[in-house]
Amino acid sequence: MEFLINLVNGLSLGGVYAMIALGYTMVYGIAKMLNFAHGDIIMVGGYTVYVFLNLFNPLVANAPWLAFLSPVVAILASIIVCPILGVAVEKTAYKPLRGASPLAVLITAIGVSYLLQSLALIIFGADVKFVIIADLGAIKLGDLIIKYNTIITLVATVAVMVGLTLFVKFTKTGRAMVAVSEDRDAARLMGVNINLIITVTFAIGSALAALAGVCSLLETPSLTSTFGALPGIKAFTAAVIGGIGSIPGAMVGGLLLGVVECICNSIPPLAPYTMAVEFIILIVILLVKPSGILGKKRREKV
Amino acid sequence: MAKIWNAICKVKWKHFVNYIAIGIVGLIFSIMTLTTKLPMSTTVLLETITLNIVLAVSLSLVVGFLGELSLGHAGFMCIGAYAGGIISCIFKESNIEEGKGILTFIVSMIIGAVVAGIFGFLVGLPALRLKGDYLAIVTLAFGEIVKTVLENLDLKVENGFNIRGALGMRTPRFDKETLFIIGFVLVLLTVFIVQNLIRSKHGRAITAIRDNEIAAKASGINVTKYKLMGFVISAALAGIAGVYFSFANYNVKASVFDYNYSIEILIMVVLGGMGNVSGAIISATAITWINTELQTSLTGELAVLKDIIYALILVIIIIYNNAPGLKFFRERFNLRRGIDWIKHKVLRIKHDASHEKDDESAWDRVPTKIEMNEVLSTDFVVVESTQNPDKEEK
Numbered sequence: 285m286e287f288l289i290n291l292v293n294g295l296s297l298g299g300v301y302a303m304i305a306l307g308y309t310m311v312y313g314i315a316k317m318l319n320f321a322h323g324d325i326i327m328v329g330g331y332t333v334y335v336f337l338n339l340f341n342p343l344v345a346n347a348p349w350l351a352f353l354s355p356v357v358a359i360l361a362s363i364i365v366c367p368i369l370g371v372a373v374e375k376t377a378y379k380p381l382r383g384a385s386p387l388a389v390l391i392t393a394i395g396v397s398y399l400l401q402s403l404a405l406i407i408f409g410a411d412v413k414f415v416i417i418a419d420l421g422a423i424k425l426g427d428l429i430i431k432y433n434t435i436i437t438l439v440a441t442v443a444v445m446v447g448l449t450l451f452v453k454f455t456k457t458g459r460a461m462v463a464v465s466e467d468r469d470a471a472r473l474m475g476v477n478i479n480l481i482i483t484v485t486f487a488i489g490s491a492l493a494a495l496a497g498v499c500s501l502l503e504t505p506s507l508t509s510t511f512g513a514l515p516g517i518k519a520f521t522a523a524v525i526g527g528i529g530s531i532p533g534a535m536v537g538g539l540l541l542g543v544v545e546c547i548c549n550s551i552p553p554l555a556p557y558t559m560a561v562e563f564i565i566l567i568v569i570l571l572v573k574p575s576g577i578l579g580k581k582r583r584e585k586v
Numbered sequence: 587m588a589k590i591w592n593a594i595c596k597v598k599w600k601h602f603v604n605y606i607a608i609g610i611v612g613l614i615f616s617i618m619t620l621t622t623k624l625p626m627s628t629t630v631l632l633e634t635i636t637l638n639i640v641l642a643v644s645l646s647l648v649v650g651f652l653g654e655l656s657l658g659h660a661g662f663m664c665i666g667a668y669a670g671g672i673i674s675c676i677f678k679e680s681n682i683e684e685g686k687g688i689l690t691f692i693v694s695m696i697i698g699a700v701v702a703g704i705f706g707f708l709v710g711l712p713a714l715r716l717k718g719d720y721l722a723i724v725t726l727a728f729g730e731i732v733k734t735v736l737e738n739l740d741l742k743v744e745n746g747f748n749i750r751g752a753l754g755m756r757t758p759r760f761d762k763e764t765l766f767i768i769g770f771v772l773v774l775l776t777v778f779i780v781q782n783l784i785r786s787k788h789g790r791a792i793t794a795i796r797d798n799e800i801a802a803k804a805s806g807i808n809v810t811k812y813k814l815m816g817f818v819i820s821a822a823l824a825g826i827a828g829v830y831f832s833f834a835n836y837n838v839k840a841s842v843f844d845y846n847y848s849i850e851i852l853i854m855v856v857l858g859g860m861g862n863v864s865g866a867i868i869s870a871t872a873i874t875w876i877n878t879e880l881q882t883s884l885t886g887e888l889a890v891l892k893d894i895i896y897a898l899i900l901v902i903i904i905i906y907n908n909a910p911g912l913k914f915f916r917e918r919f920n921l922r923r924g925i926d927w928i929k930h931k932v933l934r935i936k937h938d939a940s941h942e943k944d945d946e947s948a949w950d951r952v953p954t955k956i957e958m959n960e961v962l963s964t965d966f967v968v969v970e971s972t973q974n975p976d977k978e979e980k
Contacts, residue, residue, distance in 0.1 A: 318722065380905050380911055380912070381905060385653070390719055390722060391649075391904050392904045396897075398896070398897040399894060402897060406891065517730075556734065556738035559727075559730055559734050560731040563724075563728070563730070563731055566724070567712050567724065570712040571712045
C-alpha cells in the first residue's frame, strides 16, 4: 500500500519533471544548446501567476461564480509572458553567439539564469510566497489519497507530450524543426528559415516552462527566486536519462526520476541523500548507455 | 630609450611576469606583517584574495584551456576543506604541532589534493568520455551531492575529528597574521603548475582538443586521457584551496561551498579572459577586493544588486568576446592594438622583429577555432580575391 502511495506521488512529481524535461529536450535537440535559464523561466512563470492571482482575486471576491476566472487568467498570462521572455532572451543573448563555441553559449545561459534569479530576488524579495492556484480536493480509495491536482498534472503532461509529437510529425513547422536538428546547413539550403525555427522552438519551450511552473505550484505552492533552479537541474537529468532530444524519452526519464525521488524520500535513512541517488543514476546511465534509455546514437561528422 | 626597450623585450617576460608580480607583492606584505603588524582586515583580505586566485587559476585550466565547463569547483574545494580539517584535527589530538604547523599544512595539503583529485577522476570519467555539455551538468550535480551529503553527515571519531552535520567541523586555525604568506606560496605553486602544464606537450594536447576535438583525435591524441588529466589537476588544485580555507577558519561548513560560489569563480575566470592566467589573477584580485568593499556598504536587498551587475558583466563579456558578428569590432578595438598604438605613436618605438623567433606561438593565446578555420581555409581562396578581398566582396 505504501508503495502504491509513493508511486502515485512519484508519478505526479515526475509529471512536473517530464514537463520541464520536454522543454529542455526541445531546445537541446534543435538549438543544440543547454538552456540553463529554462528553470528560471519556470520561476518567472510562477511569479506571473502570483501577480495575476493577486490582481484578480479582489475583483472576483464579490462574485463567487467568477472564482474560476482568476486562476484561468493567471495561467493564460504566464503562458503568454514566458514565451515573450524566452524569445527575448534568445534574441538578445543567444542569437549573437550562433556559430561561436558551445562553451560561450553555455556560460551565457548561466549568466542569464543568474540574472533572472537576482532580478526576481530584488523585485519580489527573499520571503516565500504561497501561491494557491486551485484546491480541488482529492479522491479517497481507502488509504490511497489521490489529489485532483495530481491527475491534472499527469493528464496535462501526457496531452502535451502527445501534442508535441503530433506537432513535430505532421506540421510544416514541426518537420522544419526536425530538419534543423538533423543538419542545420542542409536545412538552410532547403529553404528553412533557421532563425525563425529556433525562435519558435524557444517560444514553445518557454510555454512548456510556464505550464511546468503551474503544475509545480499545484504540487508545492511555495514560491521563491530559486523555485525553478533545482527542478530544472533534475529535469535535465531526467532528459539525459531518457535520451536527450527524444520527446518520449523526456517523459519516461521524468516519471522515472519522480518515482525514484518519492521512494527514496519514504525510506528514512536514505531520505537526506535523495539527490545523491538521483545523480548517481545519471552517472551510471552516462557510463552504461550515454545516449539515454530511448535516445538514438548519432554518428559524429567532421 | 628604444635600445633599452628592445633589450628588455628580448627576455620572454611574459613567462615570468606572474611570478615576479606575485612574488614582489607577497614579499612586501610578508615583511610588513613581520615587522609592523598589519590590521586584521588587510590580512583577511589578502587571505581571501590568494584563496580566490588559486581557485580561479585552477578553474581556468578547465574552462579556458580544456574548453569544458565545470560548475562544481566549490564541491572539490569542499572535499579538500573537509580532508584538510580531518588531518589537522587528528594531528591536534596526537599532539603534533597543535594541528597548526607547517608540517600539518603540507601533509593535509597533499592528502586534500589527492582526495579531491580522486573525486575529480570519478566525476570526470563518465562525463569527459562524451562529447557535449555533460561535464557541466555532472559537476553541478556533484557539487550539490557533496553539499547535501556533508550537511547530513554526523561522524565522531574518538581522539580524532567530529563532523556535526549542518554545523560543520571545528578545525584548528592558523595564525591569522601570517597565514597569507602560505597563501602567496600556494598561488605561486598553482601558477607554476598551470603555466608549465600548458606549455608542455600535454598542455598543447589539451588546447588542441579544445580547438578541434576531431582533428586532435585524428592526430593521435588520446582525447579522454588528456581531458581527464586537465580536469583532475584542476580538481586537485581546488582541493588544495579547500585545505587552505580550512586552515583560515575555525569552522568548516558545507553550506559555504554552494552553487553561487562556483559561479563566482567562473565569473573571475571569464572576466580575466578565458585561457589567460594573468587575467584570471587580476580579475580574482579585483572581484574579491570589490566584494569585500561592497559587503560593508551594500546590505539587505541591495546586496543582490551586486549579483545583477556580475551576471550582466558575464553575459556582455562573453558575447563581446565570442560573437561572430562582432569580430570586426573586436579586431579594431582591443588592448593589444591599444598598447601597440601607444608604443608606436606616443613613445615612438619602432617595431623590432629581430628578437622574435618563428616558433614563438604565444602559449597564453592559442588561436581559437574560428581563427584556425581561417588559417586552414586559405588554400581554397582564389589568388585574385586574396589580393583584393574588399573589392571582391563589393
